[in-house]
Amino acid sequence: MRPENPHTLHLTVLGSGTSMGVPTLGCHCAVCDSSDPRDKRLRPSLLISHHGQNVVIDTTPDFRTQALRVGLDRLDGVLLTHCHADHILGFDDLRPYNYRQKAPIPVYGTAETFSVVRRVFSYVFDQKPTLSSIPSVELHEVDGPFSLLGVPFIPVPLLHGEMDILGFRFGRAAYLTDFSRLPESSVPLLEDLDDLILDALRDVPHPMHQTVEQALALVHELQPRRAWFTHIAHELPHSETNARLVAAGFPHVALAYDGLHFEVRV
Ligand SMILES: [Zn+2]
Numbered sequence: 421m422r423p424e425n426p427h428t429l430h431l432t433v434l435g436s437g438t439s440m441g442v443p444t445l446g447c448h449c450a451v452c453d454s455s456d457p458r459d460k461r462l463r464p465s466l467l468i469s470h471h472g473q474n475v476v477i478d479t480t481p482d483f484r485t486q487a488l489r490v491g492l493d494r495l496d497g498v499l500l501t502h503c504h505a506d507h508i509l510g511f512d513d514l515r516p517y518n519y520r521q522k523a524p525i526p527v528y529g530t531a532e533t534f535s536v537v538r539r540v541f542s543y544v545f546d547q548k549p550t551l552s553s554i555p556s557v558e559l560h561e562v563d564g565p566f567s568l569l570g571v572p573f574i575p576v577p578l579l580h581g582e583m584d585i586l587g588f589r590f591g592r593a594a595y596l597t598d599f600s601r602l603p604e605s606s607v608p609l610l611e612d613l614d615d616l617i618l619d620a621l622r623d624v625p626h627p628m629h630q631t632v633e634q635a636l637a638l639v640h641e642l643q644p645r646r647a648w649f650t651h652i653a654h655e656l657p658h659s660e661t662n663a664r665l666v667a668a669g670f671p672h673v674a675l676a677y678d679g680l681h682f683e684v685r686v
Pocket residue numbers: 438439464504506507598651
């Protein structure tokens with residue numbers, strides 16, 4: 421085993437799909453019926469690993485499956501981008517890590533996200549005696565950069581339709597899911613990126629998500645070394661869309677896929 425570079429984060433895309441996942445239930449379009457494994461997209465999430473510690477961005481309805489798939493034996497933190505169902509509904513599956521680690525899991529998010537999490541998972545927070553096991557978490561309201569895995573994490577404010585949500589920058593990478601607009605004030609937080617993972621739902625405009633064309637315009641503006649699209653709907657076939665991106669003059673941009681793994685410098 422080669423010694424781990426102390427200045428490297430390991431990123432794994434746990435899910436690259438939109439809220440309903442791909443295949444979408446009941447749909448038999450070319451992408452939903454595709455045999456290409458990169459066209460199978462669980463709900464959007466990212467794993468960040470460093471020195472045997474692990475943090476996930478969002479606990480999707482697929483969180484348990486995603487954790488099993490990568491053999492996630494330890495969890496050191498959760499970052500929540502926002503409160504939509506496709507980003508929080510796996511929260512209850514934090515319990516096994518509480519058992520193993522005998523400690524609460526720190527969770528980072530905004531006050532708005534936590535108010536919904538407290539409502540949806542009221543049994544976790546209502547402090548009523550219970551015979552069932554419940555997740556044990558410490559909620560940390562994000563109001564500026566914070567340290568996790570010994571690395572600074574910088575919240576990146578985004579607009580998801582009318583909703584204020586968070587992306588995150590860590591080292592020379594950033595993860596921006598679920599947004600339709602990047603506020604001008606967030607642009608300086610995204611300079612000098614090696615890897616940018618960003619929302620690109622489909623080609624047809626959507627009030628809360630970027631299209632491929634809008635995502636490419638942002639890549640052109642921010643100039644990361646590489647960019648990866650996520651939160652992908654069933655309208656975008658993996659290999660054809662990648663070929664299209666190359667033909668459009670963006671050979672350094674590709675669709676992310678479940679299981680995509682790469683390293684980033686801190
Ligand atoms: Zn979403």
